[in-house]
Amino acid sequence: MASTWSKIAAVGVAVIGLGAVTAWALTKPEPHPESFWANAGTPDLAHGEQLFWAGGCASCHAATGAEGDALKVMSGGRALPSPFGTFHIPNISPDPNVGIGGWTLAQFGNAMTRGVGPNGEHLYPSFPYGSYVRMSPKDIGDLFAYLKTLPASSNVARPHELGFPFNIRMAVGGWKLLYFSEAPRVELASADEKIRRGQYLVEGPGHCGECHTPRNALGGFESGKWLAGGPNPEGEGKVPGITPSGPIGSWSEADIVNYLETGFTPEYDSAGGAMVEVQKNMAHLPKSDLEAIAAYLKAVPAL
Amino acid sequence: MKIRMTAITTAALCLGLAAAAVAQDNPVAKREQMMKQVGASVGALGAIAKGEKPYDAEAVKAALTTISTDMKVFPDNFPAGSEVNSAAAPAIWDNMDDFKAKSMKLASDADTLLASMPADQAGVQQAVQTLGANCGTCHQTYRLKR
Structure with a gap:
């Protein structure tokens, strides 16, 4: 009997050990060489x-x-x-x-x-x-x-x-x-070079989605809501969606470029909150990059 | 047809008056209206700056005057508790002196421009930059999207 229990215990320890090893293997830091x-x-x-x-x-x-x-x-x-x-x-x-x-x-x-x-x-x-x-x-x-x-x-x-x-x-x-994934945030059916450049800037270095995409309780992006806007992750208020069905849906690409350059909306409202600093950063980019961002924002699914 | 137009005009007028009356009692409506006026004034200057409208000294003066007048009294419309259902950030009431100073800064920038009126499109471009810098600086801390 005792030996049966010790066998069960040994198996249990082995399972837990294997689980720990598996968990470690799945979650360990993975730098590039x-x-x-x-x-x-x-x-x-x-x-x-x-x-x-x-x-x-x-x-x-x-x-x-x-x-x-x-x-x-x-x-x-x-x-x-x-x-x-x-x-x-x-x-x-x-x-x-x-x-x-x-x-x-x-x-x-x-x-x-x-x-x-x-x-x-x-x-x-x-x-x-x-x-x-x-x-x-x-x-x-x-x-x-x-x-x-x-x-x-x-x-x-x-x-x-x-x-x-x-x-x-x-x-x-x-x-x-x-x-954590390096896959594109959205698959764009017919993306020309300009839109792909915009995709790189928005999804990559610009990290626009980090605020403009809503998150779940674990801090992951909610699926199917890329750039749809949501509660402000840094505190009060909300962050607007920036897809074609959000508040900038009625803006032209030139309006988006002008906003990123000057901080003014087409109605001469201004950027607010954390976007004030973001806009000042974006104003340093070449106009062609701002145009690429605008083209991409017009190409993403309307949410 | 004429009666109908009159009716519509009268109704619109009544609505307008009603809105104005509400705006007078309601600090949120009042300050939002001021912001709209200031935005429209910057917009009028922006149209000249961009060359969408020709330079017009009267229009420039009117826009700058509206900005100056509104911004001098703008912070008076933030009684305690009036952040409810508005874009006003609670930070306003924690930093009322700074909030007032930022409002006055825009008013005095407008006054300075009035004193040495922008004389052409290039001058208006410069003015829009000077005035516009105030918008983001204040909205960064004191306006919330809700």
Whole structure:
């Protein structure tokens, strides 16, 4: 009898062990190998700066209220409220000790596109690698080189303040298993080059969907609601939908371009909330990119 | 036909008066109307800036005057508790002094422009930029989409 029980117990332990191994295998951090990043080529700093603005780096990583040149000091320190707790934005200035000055391109690229930190740990998806995963190694290399040219800051950001179970980094592996994918957000039947460029900017570096797509209780995008708008993930109010059936449905592509350039709607209302900073970032992009974004927003499913 | 038109006109007039009456008692309606007026004024300047309308000194003056007049009294229409069913962010009441200062900043920018009237399309373009910078700065913190 005792031996039967011990056999059952042994099997039980084995099952649990196997489960743990499987769970680990399914949810462990998965960076690209060093070699993946070896062919990024010679960095193009001017293009890196465009990606800096397209990616909205300054809107989180610059100090609160920063304007002008201060927007290029990636000191971190801003608080990003969320339903899971408060994230404190890290320093990504070139400081070798508290910034990313000591990082390799592989470390930076794996943070950007795999959500894996420099020590192989999962990063929280409040850092929008779920969007940046679509960026090409060349673009990652250009951006990394540009960030290295910015002023160093010695600011040390506070650790995140998250409730249980979100404070367990391992749990991010489960989130990734459910929601992390580099697949296109929408399949566009007849996408010309301009629309595909817009898709890259909106779904990738621009990470527009991170606010403009509603999320479920686990922080994943609700399926079939790409860019449909929803509650403001950072607090009060809501974020408008930006598909052809949202409030910008009546805008022409030129209206969308003008809004991203100037912050004015066709009725001369202005951008508000977090979009104010986003618009100022987007105003740095070449007009052809803004036109591509507008074309893509006209091509996505109306929701 | 004529009677019908008169009836419609009268009805429209009554509705208009009713709306105006509501706007006078209701701070939310009043401040939203001011924002619409300011938006329309910036729009009038924007049309000139973009070359959609020819430069017109009277129109520029009227637009700047409306902006200045409205923005000087705009923050008076935010009594405690009036964020309900409006786009006003609760942050307004936490930072009333800053909110008032931002409103006054737009009014004084308009006054400065009135003092040295933009004389041509290029001047109006500059004016729209100066005035427009105020919109986002304030809406970033103090307006909510609901």
